[in-house]
Amino acid sequence: MSVEGEAPIGAGAVLRAPEHRVSPRAIPFWRVSALIGDVVLVVVALVAWLVVPGAPGWVGLVVLALAAGSVAHVVLMPRIRYRVHRWEVTDTAVHTRSGWIGRESRVAPISRVQTVDSRQGALMRLFGLASITVTTASAAGPITVDCVDAETAREVVARLTAITAATEDDAT
Amino acid sequence: MIPAPDDGWMRLSPRKLLLDPVKAVGQAIVPVVVALVGISQSDMRFWPIIVPVAILGPVVLGALPWLTTHYRLTESQIQVRSGILNKNTSTAPLDRVRSVDLEASLLHRVLGVQKVQVGTGVDDDRITLDALAASDAQALRTTLLGRRAAAAPPSAVRAGAGDGDGDEAARQATDHAEGYAAPAPGVPAQPFPPAPAALLAAIDWSWLRFAPFSLGRLVLLAGAVGVFSQFADDLPIWNEETATSAWAWITQFAIVAVVVVLAVGGLGLWLVVSVVGYVLQWWGFRLVREHGNLHLTSGLVTTRSITVEEAKVRGVEMTEPVLMRLVGGAELSTLATGVEDGVTQVLPPCPREVAVGVGGAVLEQPGPLTRTLVRHGPKAHRRAWFRQLRNALDLVVVLAVAWWWFDLTWWWLAAIAVGLLALAAAVGEASYRHLGHALGEQHLVAGSGTLARVRTVLETDGIIGWVVTQSWWQRRIGLADLTATTAAGAEKVVVCDVRLDVAVALADAATPGLLTDFVPEPATA
Numbered sequence: 001m002s003v004e005g006e007a008p009i010g011a012g013a014v015l016r017a018p019e020h021r022v023s024p025r026a027i028p029f030w031r032v033s034a035l036i037g038d039v040v041l042v043v044v045a046l047v048a049w050l051v052v053p054g055a056p057g058w059v060g061l062v063v064l065a066l067a068a069g070s071v072a073h074v075v076l077m078p079r080i081r082y083r084v085h086r087w088e089v090t091d092t093a094v095h096t097r098s099g100w101i102g103r104e105s106r107v108a109p110i111s112r113v114q115t116v117d118s119r120q121g122a123l124m125r126l127f128g129l130a131s132i133t134v135t136t137a138s139a140a141g142p143i144t145v146d147c148v149d150a151e152t153a154r155e156v157v158a159r160l161t162a163i164t165a166a167t168e169d170d171a172t
Numbered sequence: 173m174i175p176a177p178d179d180g181w182m183r184l185s186p187r188k189l190l191l192d193p194v195k196a197v198g199q200a201i202v203p204v205v206v207a208l209v210g211i212s213q214s215d216m217r218f219w220p221i222i223v224p225v226a227i228l229g230p231v232v233l234g235a236l237p238w239l240t241t242h243y244r245l246t247e248s249q250i251q252v253r254s255g256i257l258n259k260n261t262s263t264a265p266l267d268r269v270r271s272v273d274l275e276a277s278l279l280h281r282v283l284g285v286q287k288v289q290v291g292t293g294v295d296d297d298r299i300t301l302d303a304l305a306a307s308d309a310q311a312l313r314t315t316l317l318g319r320r321a322a323a324a325p326p327s328a329v330r331a332g333a334g335d336g337d338g339d340e341a342a343r344q345a346t347d348h349a350e351g352y353a354a355p356a357p358g359v360p361a362q363p364f365p366p367a368p369a370a371l372l373a374a375i376d377w378s379w380l381r382f383a384p385f386s387l388g389r390l391v392l393l394a395g396a397v398g399v400f401s402q403f404a405d406d407l408p409i410w411n412e413e414t415a416t417s418a419w420a421w422i423t424q425f426a427i428v429a430v431v432v433v434l435a436v437g438g439l440g441l442w443l444v445v446s447v448v449g450y451v452l453q454w455w456g457f458r459l460v461r462e463h464g465n466l467h468l469t470s471g472l473v474t475t476r477s478i479t480v481e482e483a484k485v486r487g488v489e490m491t492e493p494v495l496m497r498l499v500g501g502a503e504l505s506t507l508a509t510g511v512e513d514g515v516t517q518v519l520p521p522c523p524r525e526v527a528v529g530v531g532g533a534v535l536e537q538p539g540p541l542t543r544t545l546v547r548h549g550p551k552a553h554r555r556a557w558f559r560q561l562r563n564a565l566d567l568v569v570v571l572a573v574a575w576w577w578f579d580l581t582w583w584w585l586a587a588i589a590v591g592l593l594a595l596a597a598a599v600g601e602a603s604y605r606h607l608g609h610a611l612g613e614q615h616l617v618a619g620s621g622t623l624a625r626v627r628t629v630l631e632t633d634g635i636i637g638w639v640v641t642q643s644w645w646q647r648r649i650g651l652a653d654l655t656a657t658t659a660a661g662a663e664k665v666v667v668c669d670v671r672l673d674v675a676v677a678l679a680d681a682a683t684p685g686l687l688t689d690f691v692p693e694p695a696t697a
Contacts, residue, residue, distance in 0.1 A: 012673050013673045013676040013677035014691065014692065015640060015676045015687070015690055015691060016690055016691065016692050018690075090689050092685070092686070093687075093689065093690075095690055101643075102641060102642055102643045102644055102646075103641070103642045103647060104640070104642075105638075105640040105641075106637065106638070106639045106640075107637060107639075107679075107686065108637035108638075108657070109686050112636035136636045136637050137509070137636060137659035138636055138637065138657035138658050138663040138664060139663045139664075140655060140657040140664035141636060141637040141639075141657035141664075143637070
């Protein structure tokens with residue numbers, strides 16, 4: 001049915017990185033939130049190991065490995081993530097890149113944007129950060145710009161709202 | 173007939189008074205009987221209370237909706253009011269009505285009523301009127317769809333409406349090229365005279381040969397077997413003595429015969445169930461194109477009438493399940509926006525050529541369903557294999573643990589492991605062969621599926637964003653999953669394990685301009 005190796009269109013095409021980095025304060029924010037989650041996990045595992053009578057010794061090793069993994073996660077993840085996460089809003093499109101082990105790039109045309117939300121959790125407020133989520137008519141299409149500083153977020157939301165208010169059709 | 177729009181609210185068909193109680197009794201009968209049996213075994217005192225409650229409860233509960241549900245058609249809206257304590261009013265602007273589906277179960281048909289569901293496109297909620305007299309339901313459907321057709325495609329207007337109104341509507345339709353966001357034109361809501369409808373497909377009983385190869389109903393059969401086994405437990409033959417002696421007899425003399433009989437019996441049962449199911453579901457199947465809609469009717473016992481607005485169809489998906497492939501069969505669904513469930517199966521299992529033909533007619537282009545796909549190359553091939561082999565290995569490890577735990581013979585495990593790995597290799601190879609992509613003039617085509625071969629065709633106009641994801645493993649070998657997001661169908665179309673640069677170029681070519689800012693070099697090697 002199919003042909004092997006038909007000259008693939010545009011070999012060598014690259015999706016360039018979006019222009020802006022997220023706020024540098026995202027690093028401590030990610031670190032703290034990872035720390036909270038990991039500490040809970042490790043403590044629960046440790047308590048379970050200590051409380052359950054007659055748990056074999058290798059379970060202790062598992063708990064230790066979990067703790068070591070958590071330390072690596074807390075130390076490395078925020079730095080890698082800061083290098084990867086980027087965003088850009090042009091007059092025609094929203095473009096983001098995210099991930100730390102994998103990579104995910106998302107692009108949506110502004111003409112198809114339906115809602116623009118910004119969100120600021122309690123911890124995010126402490127670090128002066130906010131996230132912007134742009135949705136389209138597709139459940140697979142929401143784009144989140146994580147952890148930009150709150151002031152930038154306000155500007156971007158205002159700008160996006162102004163642009164999308166000008167478009168008229170039902171964006172499907 | 174539907175009376176002319178006025179302020180008066182109308183009730184549903186009075187026959188609903190029969191419909192709902194019967195349905196309620198049907199639903200309540202099992203718990204009620206269980207409760208009665210439970211109580212009768214313990215105590216007789218409560219009988220005088222329980223019997224009236226058991227009988228009156230369903231009747232009252234069933235009658236309430238009829239008393240409290242009203243609907244009306246105004247100049248510009250259809251409104252439905254329901255509820256006792258929480259008054260609930262749903263309204264839909266008439267020019268936003270996207271679909272009107274009619275459905276009638278056996279009970280509905282005995283009573284001569286139909287359930288009407290009105291879809292409005294923007295949100296997923298549908299206005300449901302259960303039930304209207306069949307003639308009222310048909311008239312409502314014609315009114316709603318005819319009215320919308322009068323607002324939108326000029327061709328339908330020419331075919332249908334009378335002199336003054338037709339001109340008026342045509343003028344308005346040209347004023348609003350998009351048509352749908354426009355205010356309702358001043359056409360009175362009258363039943364639209366039937367326009368010539370083009371028949372796209374009708375049932376051909378030679379297609380019945382595909383029924384046994386379509387495994388969708390296997391679940392039903394399994395359920396039936398499960399129910400039967402519940403009763404079989406209680407049969408007197410199942411005491412230990414007969415079972416042991418029967419088993420001894422079987423193992424001595426007749427194991428081959430028993431296996432053969434079971435296999436033949438199972439196949440025969442499956443043949444009957446699948447064919448009967450096919451006939452019940454697809455009896456009188458017709459797919460026609462009228463007023464800019466695809467209109468599907470079918471069903472022997474429960475009849476369905478489904479309407480999909482063509483302007484909202486963004487693509488089609490053709491599925492060839494593995495067994496159907498062997499006999500050259502396929503199924504076809506449309507991917508539409510603004511329908512409750514965006515994927516609508518519009519053809520029964522039928523010959524592949526028919527599915528391709530109807531798909532081409534729906535897309536108004538014959539190409540996309542037959543064109544050759546660009547393959548994703550040796551790395552994707554390897555990945556397809558490894559993915560399946562890894563799944564098989566996981567299973568083998570689990571089995572090995574179980575074997576070690578129960579201390580069973582290792583020969584069996586080895587045999588199973590070899591079998592699983594061989595199967596995984598076959599499935600991996602198949603899934604790679606199904607993988608591919610192509611870009612037509614107006615369509616993105618994605619091939620996917622592990623056992624079934626699935627080909628998804630999406631209008632590039634319907635693409636409202638792109639997602640490129642790479643797992644850690646994919647990054648090592650330069651592959652990516654490209655997702656085209658859309659409002660239609662399953663809301664996304666995924667091109668798996670394609671080279672990253674090819675993915676970017678494909679996305680760039682499919683939606684010209686969108687990625688220009690982000691793809692620095694012109695896409696040439």
